[in-house]
Amino acid sequence: MAEIAELIQMTNTHFCLDCGVCTGSCPVARVFSDFSPRQIIEKCLYGIEDLSDENIWNCLTCAQCSVRCPANINFPEFIRLMRDEAYSKGYSGTLTHNGMLHTIWSLQTKGITQNRTFWIGDGKTSEKGDVFYFVGCRPYFDVIFRDINAGSIENCKNILKILNASGIEPVVSNDERCCGHDALWNGDEETFKKLAEINIEIIKASGAKKVVFNCPEGYLTFRDFYPRYFGDLGFEPVHIIDFLTEKIADGALELSEFPEVVTYHDPCRLGRLSGIFDPPRELIKSIPGIELREMPRSRENSVCCGTSGWINCSNCSKEIQVQRLSEASATGASTLVTACPKCQIHFRCAKSAFDLDIEIVDLYDLISEHLK
Structure with a gap:
């Protein structure tokens, strides 16, 4: 299709090496075998992808594929532009x-x-x-x-x-x-x-x-x-x-003690897409008495909270969320700290549905609670 061919040129998707790193890295592909970023790209390159394909909407646009892609293909941007074309033709994801x-x-x-x-x-x-x-x-x-x-x-x-x-x-x-x-x-x-x-x-x-x-x-x-x-x-x-x-480093804000073990979840838009990894960890560690334990998959390798844009929230989303909360619990932390309102909503939804034993706290609520 002409629309897709133009998007391939705009995003350099034709540089794809067909290595499969994207699919091997994708949190959706791990729990839903019908989804594969590599297959979407290959079908586009061979001119057999169609804008009616529902997998266009299953992508979390979390960028875990892109940060590992040896050809530096921006797959989330490619998907975003494909959705523009699909939406203009009357297609959309399943609204939550x-x-x-x-x-x-x-x-x-x-x-x-x-x-x-x-x-x-x-x-x-x-x-x-x-x-x-x-x-x-x-x-x-x-x-x-x-x-x-x-x-x-x-x-x-x-x-x-x-x-x-x-x-x-x-x-x-x-x-x-x-x-x-x-x-x-x-x-x-x-x-x-x-x-x-x-x-x-x-x-x-x-x-x-x-x-x-x-x-x-x-x-x-x-x-x-x-x-x-x-x-x-x-x-x-x-x-x-x-x-x-900056304010805490300058001593403008002082924090009280909080002797707890916590772990931190990197939101996709804050971490991989905005490049902010160290500051939230520095904030957490600035609270006296707190211990931060990292999950095995953190920073650039952090896993998405399971759904994005209020579309296509499914049993696959819940499996991703439950796996992530189990990973957080396995660190021995009593609390999962995140810095995104949607991550908090999605994790609390999974916690409520599956009666999981871990607290989920917003980073700025934690800081505010311990302001002197």
Whole structure:
């Protein structure tokens, strides 16, 4: 097909060596034998792949294949572009949660009135200023995933608490929209662009020079994709982990003792796709008394939480999640720390369904809890 042939040229997928490292590295292929990145590429190169292939949507776009590929093929980007073409032809993945999240981000492209700052309470914020805190989808997650105690808005309160403790009163906007990450990776480029345009306009109107994120997906989307579509943004996307590491190193923030053994899960968008591996570990180790034990598969070799973009969550996803939580338990840690709201949601879902004996904690909740 002409569309796929063009994508092959755009992404240099024709450099494929047919070595199979991608499939051997893929967490989906390990639990679902019908899925193979290598086969998708080979079928594309031979002109026999079709945009109706449901395996286009089974990919987690976690980049575990890409970091090991000897030909440096960016398979997640190839899949993303294939989804653009497939979506334009009327194909899509299987929507999770009855498409509720997809409906929410679609509604946010309209002139709606939101109540996404209800959680602020006595936290200190500004109408305009140099720092904008991009909250992301937590206000919606708080409602949707309340039954499994995941996606809690308490995380936003804790981020604001940390920023206030550092002397920052950020802009927090009631008009902010979803960053568009999921629409972008679901092939819905038009919705992504509409959401992005609204966000850029809101942030520029606030006068912010820096936009702080704690969601890896929001950070990656603003850092890599917004400039690709809209050029210079006029502000700098900053991940809070870099900000926190600097503040703790300077002694601006002090932490109390926490004598527990924990392990850390690298989110795909924060680790492999943003290259942030050491800062979260440094943050954890900065808590007095804590012991960090690494899982065998960590850093670049960390395993995805099992599903992405609110599509194609299946028994394969659950198997990946249960294996990962079992790996965490095997370290002897009582707590799995992660730094992504979706990782927390997916792992808590698996923990709830299978009654697994390990706590799952957000990194910034942990830091906030132990602020002196």
